[in-house]
Amino acid sequence: MSDHCAPTFDQLAKSLGFSCQQAGGLVEFRNPFGLENWTLPVLECTVILGAILALVLAIVRLRRGDPTNLVLWFGATAYLFIIEPPLYFPAAFGISGHVDTMFAHNVFTVDFLWGRLPLYIVAIYPFMATVAYEIVRMLGVFKQYGAFVGAVCVGFVHHAFYEIFDHLGPQLRWWEWSTENSLNQPFFDSVPLPSVVVFAALWPMSLAFCVYWFAGRHADRGRSFTGLQLVWRTIVIGLLASLGTFILPVPATIAGSFSTTAGGFLYAAELIILSVVAATVLFRQWQRLRQAPADTAHYTNNLIRYYSAAYLAVFALLWATALPDFFNAVDGKTSNGDPIGNLWYTLACFAVAILCVIATFTVQHKATRTTPALATV
Template identity: 40%
Template sequence: MSSSCDAAAERLAGKLGFSCHDAHPIVTFRNPFGLENGTMPFLELLIIGGAVFALVHAWRRWRRDGDPVNISLWFASLVYLAVIEPPLYFPGWFGLEKQVGMIFSHNVFSVQFMYDRLPLYIVAFYPALSQLAYEVVRALGVFARRGLLLGSLAVAFTCQVFYEIFDQLGPQLKWWAWNPGNEMINKPSLASVPMNSMFLFASVSFGAMTYLVGRLVGAKDGRGTLSGRRISLRTVAVGVLTPLAMSVAGVPSNAFRGGGHLGIQQAIIGAELALVWLVGLCLLADAWRARRTDPAPVPAASSLFARIYPALYLGVHIVFWLIALPAYFAATNGITEHGTPIGSLWYAVLCALAATGLIVAVLRATVSRRASEPVRS
């Protein structure tokens, strides 16, 4: 058995309908209409298209508006991916079998890297979602009114609600599979989704990354605007430091890992998620109130991404959920007739409602600001 396809990886791949043996070490291409189910090519199109849209938007923000934060955040997301993902796919390569073990496995999509472990859409997911959350919060004026720290907390909340609509659905539609044998990492869980993932990956990572970019790239050095070389180096530093921030945030629950303390872990992570929601909803309410008095305009072109992509992302995922609901309601003991675990519908609905509130708030803010701009001849 090859080191890239151990027993745990082989079991997960079999559940998803493919074999991890003889996978190409670099890249594999597949027919997008021959995948496990019909939602997968549309998910790829949504996420990869969103990452490209985000890159174009970030480039314009840097070259036209002189703001390097977006472009730094986009590439820092890729550095973060390169640091965090390989140990999760191949824990044996990094000597992490006992500390981490096999956590999950992605299904095979149209384009796969690294022995079929890394789909292209996952590479695109990080920059697409980081830009989505940052631009929503920026368009609402949270950074301008409340500063970098609270703005980054708002990003953590925004990522939570958009990420979990996706995260609670993926296992049922075989986009990926969690390893049920890894109780050390994948427990406690909310339905089929590990709560550690919900907190650390869906909130802490993006909030920490945004804060670090704001501190290292958003500020000016003693000679004025940062040079391209300094932006590049600091962007790499952000991507490397973000997993360290996640490790620190994971200390409270990890202190009770093992030894029958699952209930304590669940309570700690539940409280941390509740705090993310409390802070996020307060900042959202503040943004709604401030719309009437906030004089700072958002240029129409700069707000285009915030007005279009979050709504498109939410709308497509609602369609995916509608497709999944018949099997969801027919599931027995949390398992569908196809043998896949279901996520938490109530939490996904809660996230969808919060995401809708954010989208409407952005539309109201950007439309009102555009209307207040003087007409130019």
């Protein structure tokens, strides 16, 4: 599909080692052992398996009368298909005069849309959204503080898990950013700061708010939904979450159009405020659960607890194998010319993610199965 090979995407594709003109079609399959390096199929397996398990969890929970996970899973997927295609094909959507290609994914075992959309990217949206939402839900934040504060905490937890992945991808050639695109400015080492804030924290915050408002709070009260009600709520959640992604960073977006420095300052300020609020709330809520009577019922989710720990273990291994090239990098690039992320920031995200997972385990002994909606999976 050479007519969709914009010059920027073509350049990024070549630097990643594949040809835009020869990139598949609507769907393309490749030998997983013939990819750029061994980390690509490991990444695929980890994320896709996580998404499948999250979907199974959602179906099980739906049968028990709680549609929240299913709405979350498909709401995140709806968000993906609203947001991503215009970024891949700005000319086809009539926005090429305002939006140039921002990044290009490398080719993976399964790709869609002429090499633009790997299957694992489709999976990572519902997978990470489920991990973050369920961790916050297990700590009782939504029930104690409501939709907005709960959503802030989801954004914070999602950010920690996502940035572990985000700061490693460019070095291992999972994707490449366009360094000349003004929408990617300023960069935080190998990652655009707008991505660090908007796609790692603000979009899951927007999604979580919509999911809890349209489904979660009603399910907690025992309300049931028809199939049609779930469908329209899921579609609305995807649309409103997309809208929220544009609204939440508006101050930084406007400032960035005049000054990259000012835009970067406001992006960082938004993330810092979100992080301070969320960290305080999560710690206090964890303390509250620890001090609750032993017979108090708490929502639990064994699948997410254990798989989130497995995710962190896999990424600890991936980071460990990448460290030799990382430490030998010169001027922020490895000997292969690949940009490196920020190790200290990644370690901080690892610490937050690990603490969040530990928090869900340390209230496990207080959980009970007396209520169907609280049943452990």
